[in-house]
Amino acid sequence: MIDLRRLHVLRAVAHYGTVTAAARALHVTPSAASQQIRQLARELGVDLLEPQGRGVRLTPAAESLLAHADAIQARWEQAELDLRAGHGTPGGPLRVTGFPVAVSVLLAPMAARLRARHPRLSVRIREAGVPDSFDLLFEGEADLAVVEATPRNPPMGDARFDQRPLLDDPFDLVVPEDHPLAGRDRVDLAEAAREAWIAPVPESPCRPHVMSACGAAGFTPDVVHHALDWNVTAHLVAHRLGVALIPRLAHTAPHLPVARVPCAGRPHRKLLTCTRRAGHRRPAVAAALEELRALARTAVA
Template sequence: MAEWDIRKLQILRTLRERGTVTATAEALHMTPSAVSQQLTNLSRQLGVPLLEARGRRVRLTDAARLVLTHTEPVFEQLERTEAALAAYSQGEAGEVRVGAFSTAVPALVVPAVRALRTTHPRVTVRVREAEAAEAYDLLAAGDVDLALSLAAEAPSAADPRFTQVPLLADPLDVALPPDHPLATAPALTLTDLAAEPWIFGGSGPWSDITRRACEASGFSPAQGHSASGWTAILAMVEAGMGVALIPRMAAAHRDGVVMRDLGPDGPVRHVTAAARRGGETGRAVTHVLEALRDAV
Protein backbone atom coordinates (compact mmCIF):
# COMPACT_ATOMS: atom_id res chain seq x y z
CA MET A 1 0.00 0.00 0.00
CA ALA A 2 1.28 3.47 -0.89
CA GLU A 3 2.55 5.76 1.85
CA TRP A 4 0.33 8.83 2.05
CA ASP A 5 1.74 12.15 3.26
CA ILE A 6 -0.85 14.86 3.86
CA ARG A 7 1.67 17.69 3.66
CA LYS A 8 2.89 16.57 0.25
CA LEU A 9 -0.69 16.19 -0.95
CA GLN A 10 -1.38 19.74 0.20
CA ILE A 11 1.57 20.95 -1.87
CA LEU A 12 0.26 19.10 -4.93
CA ARG A 13 -3.20 20.55 -4.35
CA THR A 14 -1.81 24.08 -4.08
CA LEU A 15 0.18 23.61 -7.29
CA ARG A 16 -3.03 22.67 -9.06
CA GLU A 17 -4.62 25.92 -7.89
CA ARG A 18 -1.63 28.27 -8.30
CA GLY A 19 -0.28 26.87 -11.56
CA THR A 20 3.47 27.28 -10.97
CA VAL A 21 6.06 26.00 -8.52
CA THR A 22 7.06 29.57 -7.67
CA ALA A 23 3.50 30.64 -6.86
CA THR A 24 2.99 27.46 -4.84
CA ALA A 25 6.14 28.14 -2.84
CA GLU A 26 5.00 31.69 -2.10
CA ALA A 27 1.57 30.54 -0.97
CA LEU A 28 2.99 27.89 1.36
CA HIS A 29 5.97 29.95 2.59
CA MET A 30 8.44 27.47 1.12
CA THR A 31 11.27 27.67 -1.38
CA PRO A 32 10.65 26.50 -4.96
CA SER A 33 13.35 23.83 -4.56
CA ALA A 34 11.62 22.50 -1.43
CA VAL A 35 8.31 22.30 -3.31
CA SER A 36 9.94 20.41 -6.18
CA GLN A 37 11.71 18.04 -3.80
CA GLN A 38 8.54 17.24 -1.85
CA LEU A 39 6.60 16.52 -5.05
CA THR A 40 9.41 14.34 -6.38
CA ASN A 41 9.32 12.35 -3.14
CA LEU A 42 5.54 12.02 -3.34
CA SER A 43 5.76 10.76 -6.92
CA ARG A 44 8.31 8.18 -5.80
CA GLN A 45 6.14 7.10 -2.86
CA LEU A 46 3.03 6.67 -5.02
CA GLY A 47 4.88 5.07 -7.93
CA VAL A 48 3.38 7.33 -10.60
CA PRO A 49 4.59 10.50 -12.35
CA LEU A 50 2.77 13.54 -10.97
CA LEU A 51 4.29 16.34 -13.07
CA GLU A 52 5.35 16.78 -16.66
CA ALA A 53 7.41 19.60 -18.11
CA ARG A 54 5.85 22.15 -20.45
CA GLY A 55 8.65 24.49 -21.45
CA ARG A 56 9.69 26.30 -18.28
CA ARG A 57 6.48 25.34 -16.52
CA VAL A 58 5.08 22.07 -15.25
CA ARG A 59 1.59 20.64 -15.42
CA LEU A 60 -0.15 17.96 -13.41
CA THR A 61 -0.42 14.54 -15.00
CA ASP A 62 -3.70 12.66 -15.22
CA ALA A 63 -2.45 10.51 -12.34
CA ALA A 64 -1.95 13.62 -10.18
CA ARG A 65 -5.46 14.84 -10.93
CA LEU A 66 -6.84 11.40 -10.09
CA VAL A 67 -5.02 11.45 -6.75
CA LEU A 68 -6.42 14.90 -5.90
CA THR A 69 -9.96 13.93 -6.88
CA HIS A 70 -9.90 11.04 -4.45
CA THR A 71 -8.17 12.91 -1.62
CA GLU A 72 -10.48 15.99 -1.54
CA PRO A 73 -12.80 14.18 0.93
CA VAL A 74 -9.74 13.58 3.11
CA PHE A 75 -9.03 17.32 3.30
CA GLU A 76 -12.68 17.99 4.11
CA GLN A 77 -12.66 15.40 6.89
CA LEU A 78 -9.45 16.84 8.34
CA GLU A 79 -11.09 20.28 8.48
CA ARG A 80 -14.06 18.73 10.29
CA THR A 81 -11.72 16.94 12.68
CA GLU A 82 -9.88 20.17 13.50
CA ALA A 83 -13.22 21.90 14.07
CA ALA A 84 -14.42 19.08 16.34
CA LEU A 85 -11.20 19.10 18.35
CA ALA A 86 -11.41 22.87 18.77
CA ALA A 87 -14.97 22.55 20.01
CA TYR A 88 -13.97 19.76 22.38
CA SER A 89 -10.89 21.43 23.83
CA GLN A 90 -12.05 25.06 23.82
CA GLY A 91 -15.78 24.81 24.19
CA GLU A 92 -17.15 28.21 23.25
CA ALA A 93 -13.70 29.76 22.93
CA GLY A 94 -11.73 30.13 19.75
CA GLU A 95 -10.15 32.48 17.24
CA VAL A 96 -11.60 33.08 13.79
CA ARG A 97 -9.58 34.92 11.17
CA VAL A 98 -11.83 36.81 8.74
CA GLY A 99 -10.73 38.17 5.38
CA ALA A 100 -13.18 40.77 4.05
CA PHE A 101 -13.36 43.35 1.28
CA SER A 102 -13.30 47.00 2.35
CA THR A 103 -16.99 47.88 2.50
CA ALA A 104 -17.89 44.63 4.26
CA VAL A 105 -15.65 45.49 7.21
CA PRO A 106 -17.65 48.44 8.64
CA ALA A 107 -21.03 47.25 7.37
CA LEU A 108 -20.93 43.57 8.41
CA VAL A 109 -17.79 42.50 10.24
CA VAL A 110 -17.64 45.29 12.84
CA PRO A 111 -21.32 44.89 13.89
CA ALA A 112 -20.79 41.13 14.09
CA VAL A 113 -17.74 41.56 16.33
CA ARG A 114 -19.65 43.94 18.60
CA ALA A 115 -22.49 41.44 18.95
CA LEU A 116 -20.11 38.56 19.66
CA ARG A 117 -18.63 40.45 22.61
CA THR A 118 -22.02 40.02 24.28
CA THR A 119 -23.19 36.66 22.97
CA HIS A 120 -19.86 34.78 22.80
CA PRO A 121 -17.17 36.84 24.53
CA ARG A 122 -14.59 34.02 24.31
CA VAL A 123 -14.70 34.02 20.50
CA THR A 124 -11.96 36.26 19.12
CA VAL A 125 -12.22 37.64 15.58
CA ARG A 126 -9.14 38.84 13.76
CA VAL A 127 -9.92 40.90 10.66
CA ARG A 128 -7.82 41.20 7.53
CA GLU A 129 -8.98 43.57 4.81
CA ALA A 130 -8.50 42.10 1.35
CA GLU A 131 -9.70 42.59 -2.19
CA ALA A 132 -12.75 40.49 -3.05
CA ALA A 133 -10.80 38.01 -5.20
CA GLU A 134 -7.81 37.93 -2.83
CA ALA A 135 -10.03 36.76 0.05
CA TYR A 136 -10.40 33.35 -1.61
CA ASP A 137 -6.65 33.05 -2.11
CA LEU A 138 -6.13 33.74 1.60
CA LEU A 139 -8.78 31.15 2.47
CA ALA A 140 -7.24 28.50 0.22
CA ALA A 141 -3.78 29.18 1.68
CA GLY A 142 -5.09 28.79 5.25
CA ASP A 143 -4.36 32.42 6.14
CA VAL A 144 -8.01 33.13 7.05
CA ASP A 145 -10.87 30.92 8.25
CA LEU A 146 -13.73 32.89 6.68
CA ALA A 147 -13.70 34.94 3.50
CA LEU A 148 -16.27 37.67 2.83
CA SER A 149 -16.34 38.36 -0.86
CA LEU A 150 -18.57 39.03 -3.85
CA ALA A 151 -20.32 36.18 -5.62
CA ALA A 152 -18.95 37.54 -8.91
CA GLU A 153 -15.42 36.83 -7.64
CA ALA A 154 -16.19 33.41 -6.13
CA PRO A 155 -14.88 30.15 -7.56
CA SER A 156 -17.41 27.78 -9.06
CA ALA A 157 -19.99 26.48 -6.61
CA ALA A 158 -18.70 23.02 -7.53
CA ASP A 159 -15.21 23.85 -6.21
CA PRO A 160 -14.58 21.10 -3.63
CA ARG A 161 -12.37 23.28 -1.44
CA PHE A 162 -15.02 25.69 -0.16
CA THR A 163 -18.46 25.92 1.38
CA GLN A 164 -20.15 29.16 0.32
CA VAL A 165 -22.87 30.88 2.34
CA PRO A 166 -24.95 33.66 0.68
CA LEU A 167 -25.26 36.66 2.99
CA LEU A 168 -27.13 39.41 1.16
CA ALA A 169 -28.05 41.06 -2.11
CA ASP A 170 -26.69 44.60 -1.76
CA PRO A 171 -28.65 47.10 -3.94
CA LEU A 172 -26.68 49.45 -6.15
CA ASP A 173 -27.92 53.06 -5.99
CA VAL A 174 -26.95 55.78 -8.41
CA ALA A 175 -25.11 58.88 -7.15
CA LEU A 176 -26.03 62.19 -8.80
CA PRO A 177 -25.06 65.82 -8.17
CA PRO A 178 -27.97 67.76 -6.56
CA ASP A 179 -28.49 69.97 -9.61
CA HIS A 180 -28.73 67.06 -12.04
CA PRO A 181 -32.03 67.17 -14.03
CA LEU A 182 -32.90 63.65 -12.88
CA ALA A 183 -31.97 64.12 -9.21
CA THR A 184 -35.61 64.67 -8.28
CA ALA A 185 -37.29 62.61 -11.01
CA PRO A 186 -40.22 60.55 -9.65
CA ALA A 187 -38.66 57.32 -10.92
CA LEU A 188 -35.23 56.54 -12.28
CA THR A 189 -33.64 53.68 -14.20
CA LEU A 190 -30.12 53.09 -15.45
CA THR A 191 -31.33 53.54 -19.03
CA ASP A 192 -32.23 57.15 -18.21
CA LEU A 193 -28.52 57.75 -17.55
CA ALA A 194 -27.13 56.01 -20.64
CA ALA A 195 -25.68 59.23 -22.07
CA GLU A 196 -23.97 60.33 -18.83
CA PRO A 197 -20.23 60.16 -18.13
CA TRP A 198 -19.70 57.38 -15.57
CA ILE A 199 -17.13 57.21 -12.79
CA PHE A 200 -15.67 53.81 -11.91
CA GLY A 201 -12.33 52.04 -11.68
CA GLY A 202 -10.39 51.04 -14.76
CA SER A 203 -10.29 47.40 -13.70
CA GLY A 204 -11.29 45.09 -10.88
CA PRO A 205 -14.61 43.85 -9.52
CA TRP A 206 -16.29 47.24 -9.25
CA SER A 207 -15.48 48.06 -12.87
CA ASP A 208 -16.95 44.70 -13.91
CA ILE A 209 -20.07 45.19 -11.77
CA THR A 210 -20.71 48.67 -13.18
CA ARG A 211 -20.22 47.56 -16.77
CA ARG A 212 -22.40 44.48 -16.35
CA ALA A 213 -25.21 46.44 -14.70
CA CYS A 214 -25.27 49.05 -17.47
CA GLU A 215 -24.96 46.48 -20.25
CA ALA A 216 -27.88 44.55 -18.74
CA SER A 217 -29.88 47.77 -19.16
CA GLY A 218 -28.94 48.00 -22.82
CA PHE A 219 -25.95 50.33 -22.98
CA SER A 220 -22.21 50.42 -22.43
CA PRO A 221 -21.21 53.08 -19.88
CA ALA A 222 -18.93 55.84 -21.13
CA GLN A 223 -16.17 56.14 -18.54
CA GLY A 224 -15.69 59.83 -17.87
CA HIS A 225 -13.25 59.36 -14.97
CA SER A 226 -11.51 56.47 -13.26
CA ALA A 227 -11.46 55.98 -9.48
CA SER A 228 -11.74 53.00 -7.19
CA GLY A 229 -12.22 54.63 -3.76
CA TRP A 230 -15.70 55.72 -2.70
CA THR A 231 -14.44 59.02 -1.29
CA ALA A 232 -12.90 60.01 -4.62
CA ILE A 233 -15.90 58.79 -6.62
CA LEU A 234 -18.41 60.72 -4.49
CA ALA A 235 -16.24 63.87 -4.57
CA MET A 236 -16.26 63.81 -8.38
CA VAL A 237 -20.04 63.22 -8.45
CA GLU A 238 -20.49 66.19 -6.09
CA ALA A 239 -18.42 68.31 -8.49
CA GLY A 240 -20.75 67.40 -11.36
CA MET A 241 -18.10 65.38 -13.19
CA GLY A 242 -20.32 62.35 -13.75
CA VAL A 243 -22.58 59.76 -12.15
CA ALA A 244 -21.73 56.51 -10.40
CA LEU A 245 -23.20 53.30 -9.04
CA ILE A 246 -22.65 52.97 -5.30
CA PRO A 247 -23.42 49.84 -3.26
CA ARG A 248 -25.87 50.73 -0.52
CA MET A 249 -23.64 48.99 1.99
CA ALA A 250 -20.84 51.42 1.13
CA ALA A 251 -22.84 54.62 0.83
CA ALA A 252 -21.81 57.41 3.20
CA HIS A 253 -23.92 60.55 3.61
CA ARG A 254 -22.57 63.46 1.60
CA ASP A 255 -24.48 66.75 1.42
CA GLY A 256 -23.45 67.41 -2.17
CA VAL A 257 -24.59 64.03 -3.55
CA VAL A 258 -28.08 62.66 -4.12
CA MET A 259 -28.44 58.88 -3.83
CA ARG A 260 -31.29 57.45 -5.90
CA ASP A 261 -32.85 54.02 -5.50
CA LEU A 262 -33.21 52.26 -8.87
CA GLY A 263 -36.27 50.31 -7.76
CA PRO A 264 -37.00 46.61 -7.28
CA ASP A 265 -35.53 45.74 -10.68
CA GLY A 266 -32.36 47.71 -10.06
CA PRO A 267 -28.92 46.04 -10.03
CA VAL A 268 -27.50 44.32 -6.95
CA ARG A 269 -24.20 42.76 -5.94
CA HIS A 270 -24.29 39.47 -4.04
CA VAL A 271 -22.14 39.18 -0.91
CA THR A 272 -21.07 35.73 0.27
CA ALA A 273 -19.11 34.17 3.10
CA ALA A 274 -16.96 31.11 2.47
CA ALA A 275 -15.04 28.62 4.59
CA ARG A 276 -12.81 25.72 3.68
CA ARG A 277 -15.13 22.76 3.25
CA GLY A 278 -15.64 21.14 6.62
CA GLY A 279 -14.32 24.15 8.52
CA GLU A 280 -17.75 25.77 8.65
CA THR A 281 -18.78 23.19 11.26
CA GLY A 282 -16.41 24.60 13.90
CA ARG A 283 -18.23 26.15 16.84
CA ALA A 284 -16.36 29.47 16.71
CA VAL A 285 -16.80 29.78 12.92
CA THR A 286 -20.49 28.93 13.30
CA HIS A 287 -20.92 31.72 15.87
CA VAL A 288 -19.21 34.25 13.58
CA LEU A 289 -21.41 33.22 10.64
CA GLU A 290 -24.52 33.63 12.79
CA ALA A 291 -23.36 37.09 13.88
CA LEU A 292 -22.73 38.07 10.24
CA ARG A 293 -26.24 36.93 9.28
CA ASP A 294 -27.64 39.00 12.15
CA ALA A 295 -25.63 42.01 10.94
CA VAL A 296 -27.21 41.62 7.53
Protein backbone atom coordinates in the same frame (compact mmCIF):
# COMPACT_ATOMS: atom_id res chain seq x y z
CA MET B 1 2.07 5.70 2.45
CA ILE B 2 1.66 9.15 0.88
CA ASP B 3 3.52 11.95 2.64
CA LEU B 4 0.75 14.45 3.44
CA ARG B 5 3.21 17.32 3.41
CA ARG B 6 3.97 16.62 -0.24
CA LEU B 7 0.27 16.36 -0.93
CA HIS B 8 -0.16 19.81 0.59
CA VAL B 9 2.44 21.19 -1.84
CA LEU B 10 0.49 19.72 -4.76
CA ARG B 11 -2.72 21.30 -3.44
CA ALA B 12 -0.92 24.65 -3.24
CA VAL B 13 0.33 24.36 -6.83
CA ALA B 14 -3.22 23.67 -7.97
CA HIS B 15 -4.61 26.59 -5.95
CA TYR B 16 -2.02 29.22 -6.91
CA GLY B 17 -1.49 28.05 -10.48
CA THR B 18 2.32 27.87 -10.51
CA VAL B 19 5.06 26.18 -8.52
CA THR B 20 6.65 29.58 -7.85
CA ALA B 21 3.47 31.07 -6.39
CA ALA B 22 2.81 27.94 -4.34
CA ALA B 23 6.37 28.01 -2.98
CA ARG B 24 5.99 31.67 -2.01
CA ALA B 25 2.78 30.91 -0.11
CA LEU B 26 4.38 27.94 1.64
CA HIS B 27 7.54 29.91 2.47
CA VAL B 28 9.85 27.50 0.65
CA THR B 29 11.98 27.85 -2.46
CA PRO B 30 10.55 26.89 -5.87
CA SER B 31 13.21 24.18 -6.18
CA ALA B 32 12.14 22.70 -2.83
CA ALA B 33 8.48 22.71 -3.88
CA SER B 34 9.35 21.08 -7.20
CA GLN B 35 11.39 18.44 -5.39
CA GLN B 36 8.42 17.61 -3.15
CA ILE B 37 6.21 17.15 -6.21
CA ARG B 38 8.80 14.94 -7.93
CA GLN B 39 9.15 12.78 -4.82
CA LEU B 40 5.38 12.42 -4.56
CA ALA B 41 5.24 11.42 -8.24
CA ARG B 42 7.93 8.77 -7.69
CA GLU B 43 6.08 7.39 -4.67
CA LEU B 44 2.91 7.00 -6.72
CA GLY B 45 4.55 5.97 -9.98
CA VAL B 46 2.70 8.61 -12.03
CA ASP B 47 3.46 11.97 -13.60
CA LEU B 48 1.84 14.86 -11.69
CA LEU B 49 3.05 17.86 -13.68
CA GLU B 50 3.64 18.33 -17.39
CA PRO B 51 5.08 21.26 -19.37
CA GLN B 52 2.70 23.90 -20.70
CA GLY B 53 4.41 26.78 -22.47
CA ARG B 54 6.85 28.28 -20.00
CA GLY B 55 5.00 26.79 -17.05
CA VAL B 56 3.45 23.51 -16.01
CA ARG B 57 -0.01 22.06 -15.65
CA LEU B 58 -1.45 19.25 -13.60
CA THR B 59 -1.85 15.87 -15.27
CA PRO B 60 -5.15 13.92 -15.14
CA ALA B 61 -3.54 11.75 -12.46
CA ALA B 62 -2.78 14.84 -10.38
CA GLU B 63 -6.35 16.11 -10.79
CA SER B 64 -7.66 12.76 -9.57
CA LEU B 65 -5.27 12.82 -6.62
CA LEU B 66 -6.37 16.35 -5.71
CA ALA B 67 -9.97 15.25 -5.35
CA HIS B 68 -8.82 12.77 -2.71
CA ALA B 69 -6.53 15.38 -1.13
CA ASP B 70 -9.39 17.84 -0.73
CA ALA B 71 -11.52 15.09 0.81
CA ILE B 72 -8.69 14.24 3.24
CA GLN B 73 -8.41 17.90 4.26
CA ALA B 74 -12.18 18.09 4.86
CA ARG B 75 -12.13 14.89 6.92
CA TRP B 76 -9.23 16.20 8.98
CA GLU B 77 -11.13 19.37 9.82
CA GLN B 78 -14.18 17.28 10.67
CA ALA B 79 -12.02 15.14 12.97
CA GLU B 80 -10.89 18.27 14.81
CA LEU B 81 -14.52 19.32 15.21
CA ASP B 82 -15.46 15.91 16.57
CA LEU B 83 -12.63 16.01 19.10
CA ARG B 84 -13.83 19.40 20.33
CA ALA B 85 -17.51 18.44 20.30
CA GLY B 86 -17.62 18.56 24.09
CA HIS B 87 -16.64 22.22 24.02
CA GLY B 88 -19.69 23.63 22.28
CA THR B 89 -19.37 27.16 23.68
CA PRO B 90 -17.71 29.55 21.20
CA GLY B 91 -14.23 30.41 22.39
CA GLY B 92 -10.66 30.97 21.35
CA PRO B 93 -9.46 32.99 18.34
CA LEU B 94 -11.70 33.49 15.31
CA ARG B 95 -9.92 34.91 12.26
CA VAL B 96 -12.18 36.65 9.77
CA THR B 97 -11.43 38.52 6.58
CA GLY B 98 -13.24 40.58 3.99
CA PHE B 99 -13.05 43.46 1.53
CA PRO B 100 -13.35 47.03 2.91
CA VAL B 101 -17.15 47.45 2.72
CA ALA B 102 -17.70 44.01 4.25
CA VAL B 103 -15.37 44.86 7.14
CA SER B 104 -17.02 48.23 7.80
CA VAL B 105 -20.67 47.23 7.53
CA LEU B 106 -20.69 43.55 8.52
CA LEU B 107 -17.54 42.20 10.15
CA ALA B 108 -16.92 45.09 12.57
CA PRO B 109 -20.44 45.06 14.07
CA MET B 110 -20.36 41.25 14.07
CA ALA B 111 -17.17 41.31 16.12
CA ALA B 112 -18.68 43.78 18.59
CA ARG B 113 -21.77 41.59 19.07
CA LEU B 114 -19.71 38.45 19.53
CA ARG B 115 -17.49 40.16 22.10
CA ALA B 116 -20.57 41.08 24.15
CA ARG B 117 -22.23 37.66 23.89
CA HIS B 118 -19.23 35.32 23.95
CA PRO B 119 -16.46 36.77 26.13
CA ARG B 120 -14.27 33.70 25.61
CA LEU B 121 -14.21 34.36 21.88
CA SER B 122 -11.49 36.58 20.41
CA VAL B 123 -12.30 37.90 16.91
CA ARG B 124 -9.40 39.01 14.74
CA ILE B 125 -10.32 40.95 11.59
CA ARG B 126 -8.12 41.26 8.52
CA GLU B 127 -9.03 43.43 5.55
CA ALA B 128 -8.28 41.66 2.26
CA GLY B 129 -9.49 41.60 -1.31
CA VAL B 130 -11.56 38.73 -2.65
CA PRO B 131 -8.71 36.62 -4.14
CA ASP B 132 -6.57 37.14 -1.03
CA SER B 133 -9.47 36.06 1.20
CA PHE B 134 -9.68 32.71 -0.59
CA ASP B 135 -5.91 32.35 -0.27
CA LEU B 136 -6.08 33.03 3.48
CA LEU B 137 -8.79 30.41 3.89
CA PHE B 138 -6.83 27.88 1.86
CA GLU B 139 -3.67 28.54 3.87
CA GLY B 140 -5.51 28.17 7.18
CA GLU B 141 -4.82 31.81 8.06
CA ALA B 142 -8.54 32.70 8.16
CA ASP B 143 -11.59 30.81 9.41
CA LEU B 144 -14.34 32.87 7.78
CA ALA B 145 -14.50 35.35 4.92
CA VAL B 146 -17.14 37.63 3.45
CA VAL B 147 -16.47 37.87 -0.27
CA GLU B 148 -18.12 39.29 -3.34
CA ALA B 149 -19.25 36.80 -5.96
CA THR B 150 -17.14 37.26 -9.10
CA PRO B 151 -16.45 35.12 -12.18
CA ARG B 152 -12.88 34.62 -10.95
CA ASN B 153 -13.92 33.00 -7.65
CA PRO B 154 -13.60 29.25 -7.15
CA PRO B 155 -16.79 27.47 -8.34
CA MET B 156 -19.57 27.15 -5.78
CA GLY B 157 -19.06 23.39 -5.87
CA ASP B 158 -15.32 23.61 -5.12
CA ALA B 159 -14.63 20.86 -2.57
CA ARG B 160 -12.18 23.04 -0.61
CA PHE B 161 -14.65 25.74 0.36
CA ASP B 162 -18.18 26.18 1.66
CA GLN B 163 -19.68 29.27 0.01
CA ARG B 164 -23.16 30.45 0.96
CA PRO B 165 -25.26 33.47 -0.12
CA LEU B 166 -25.40 36.26 2.47
CA LEU B 167 -27.14 39.20 0.79
CA ASP B 168 -27.72 41.08 -2.46
CA ASP B 169 -26.25 44.60 -2.41
CA PRO B 170 -28.09 46.81 -4.96
CA PHE B 171 -26.35 49.51 -6.97
CA ASP B 172 -27.73 53.07 -6.87
CA LEU B 173 -27.16 55.66 -9.57
CA VAL B 174 -25.25 58.50 -7.93
CA VAL B 175 -25.61 61.95 -9.50
CA PRO B 176 -24.99 65.57 -8.42
CA GLU B 177 -27.78 66.72 -6.08
CA ASP B 178 -29.20 69.17 -8.64
CA HIS B 179 -29.07 66.70 -11.54
CA PRO B 180 -32.37 66.20 -13.44
CA LEU B 181 -32.49 62.56 -12.25
CA ALA B 182 -31.92 63.44 -8.57
CA GLY B 183 -34.96 63.00 -6.36
CA ARG B 184 -36.56 60.34 -8.53
CA ASP B 185 -38.03 57.27 -6.80
CA ARG B 186 -36.43 55.07 -9.45
CA VAL B 187 -34.49 55.56 -12.65
CA ASP B 188 -33.94 53.50 -15.77
CA LEU B 189 -30.20 53.44 -16.44
CA ALA B 190 -30.88 54.10 -20.12
CA GLU B 191 -31.73 57.66 -19.07
CA ALA B 192 -28.08 58.12 -18.13
CA ALA B 193 -26.70 56.66 -21.35
CA ARG B 194 -25.37 59.99 -22.64
CA GLU B 195 -23.70 60.98 -19.37
CA ALA B 196 -19.98 60.90 -18.64
CA TRP B 197 -19.35 57.96 -16.31
CA ILE B 198 -17.05 57.16 -13.40
CA ALA B 199 -16.40 53.42 -13.16
CA PRO B 200 -14.37 51.11 -10.91
CA VAL B 201 -10.82 50.42 -12.02
CA PRO B 202 -10.58 47.49 -14.47
CA GLU B 203 -9.29 45.03 -11.85
CA SER B 204 -12.11 45.80 -9.39
CA PRO B 205 -14.62 42.98 -8.74
CA CYS B 206 -17.40 45.55 -9.19
CA ARG B 207 -16.31 46.63 -12.66
CA PRO B 208 -18.14 43.74 -14.45
CA HIS B 209 -21.33 44.49 -12.49
CA VAL B 210 -21.33 48.14 -13.58
CA MET B 211 -20.62 47.34 -17.21
CA SER B 212 -23.22 44.54 -17.26
CA ALA B 213 -25.90 46.78 -15.72
CA CYS B 214 -25.30 49.43 -18.37
CA GLY B 215 -25.22 46.77 -21.09
CA ALA B 216 -28.54 45.37 -19.89
CA ALA B 217 -29.95 48.91 -20.19
CA GLY B 218 -28.83 49.00 -23.83
CA PHE B 219 -25.67 51.11 -23.80
CA THR B 220 -21.94 51.09 -23.19
CA PRO B 221 -21.00 53.83 -20.69
CA ASP B 222 -18.58 56.55 -21.71
CA VAL B 223 -16.12 56.01 -18.87
CA VAL B 224 -13.97 59.11 -18.45
CA HIS B 225 -12.70 58.51 -14.90
CA HIS B 226 -11.74 55.39 -12.92
CA ALA B 227 -11.64 55.01 -9.15
CA LEU B 228 -10.77 52.30 -6.66
CA ASP B 229 -12.48 53.72 -3.57
CA TRP B 230 -16.21 54.46 -3.47
CA ASN B 231 -15.64 57.74 -1.60
CA VAL B 232 -13.31 58.86 -4.38
CA THR B 233 -16.05 57.99 -6.87
CA ALA B 234 -18.59 60.05 -4.90
CA HIS B 235 -16.23 63.04 -4.77
CA LEU B 236 -15.81 62.91 -8.54
CA VAL B 237 -19.59 62.89 -8.92
CA ALA B 238 -19.88 65.82 -6.48
CA HIS B 239 -17.55 67.82 -8.72
CA ARG B 240 -19.86 67.14 -11.70
CA LEU B 241 -17.31 64.99 -13.49
CA GLY B 242 -19.78 62.21 -14.23
CA VAL B 243 -22.34 59.82 -12.78
CA ALA B 244 -21.68 56.43 -11.21
CA LEU B 245 -23.17 53.23 -9.87
CA ILE B 246 -22.29 52.74 -6.20
CA PRO B 247 -23.36 49.77 -4.03
CA ARG B 248 -25.83 50.70 -1.30
CA LEU B 249 -23.64 49.20 1.42
CA ALA B 250 -20.78 51.52 0.43
CA HIS B 251 -21.19 54.50 2.75
CA THR B 252 -19.94 57.74 1.26
CA ALA B 253 -19.18 61.06 2.96
CA PRO B 254 -22.58 62.47 4.07
CA HIS B 255 -21.68 66.10 3.35
CA LEU B 256 -21.21 65.55 -0.39
CA PRO B 257 -23.76 67.26 -2.67
CA VAL B 258 -24.81 64.05 -4.39
CA ALA B 259 -28.03 62.03 -4.61
CA ARG B 260 -28.54 58.27 -4.70
CA VAL B 261 -31.31 57.04 -6.98
CA PRO B 262 -32.52 53.40 -6.96
CA CYS B 263 -32.29 51.68 -10.35
CA ALA B 264 -35.02 49.86 -12.23
CA GLY B 265 -34.21 46.19 -12.57
CA ARG B 266 -32.26 46.36 -9.31
CA PRO B 267 -28.71 45.66 -10.53
CA HIS B 268 -26.73 44.25 -7.62
CA ARG B 269 -23.70 42.34 -6.46
CA LYS B 270 -23.91 39.18 -4.37
CA LEU B 271 -22.07 38.83 -1.08
CA LEU B 272 -21.17 35.38 0.19
CA THR B 273 -19.84 33.85 3.37
CA CYS B 274 -17.03 31.39 2.86
CA THR B 275 -15.29 28.88 5.12
CA ARG B 276 -13.17 25.86 4.48
CA ARG B 277 -15.25 22.74 3.93
CA ALA B 278 -16.94 21.77 7.24
CA GLY B 279 -15.52 24.90 8.89
CA HIS B 280 -19.00 26.35 9.39
CA ARG B 281 -19.69 23.64 11.99
CA ARG B 282 -17.10 25.02 14.40
CA PRO B 283 -19.01 26.74 17.27
CA ALA B 284 -17.14 30.04 16.88
CA VAL B 285 -17.73 30.15 13.14
CA ALA B 286 -21.38 29.12 13.55
CA ALA B 287 -21.91 31.97 16.04
CA ALA B 288 -20.28 34.43 13.64
CA LEU B 289 -22.43 33.24 10.73
CA GLU B 290 -25.56 33.67 12.84
CA GLU B 291 -24.62 37.27 13.61
CA LEU B 292 -23.77 37.96 9.97
CA ARG B 293 -27.15 36.66 8.80
CA ALA B 294 -28.90 38.89 11.35
CA LEU B 295 -26.91 41.92 10.21
CA ALA B 296 -27.58 41.12 6.56
CA ARG B 297 -31.35 41.21 7.10
CA THR B 298 -31.18 44.91 7.98
CA ALA B 299 -28.03 46.05 6.14
CA VAL B 300 -29.73 47.00 2.86
CA ALA B 301 -32.64 49.36 3.34
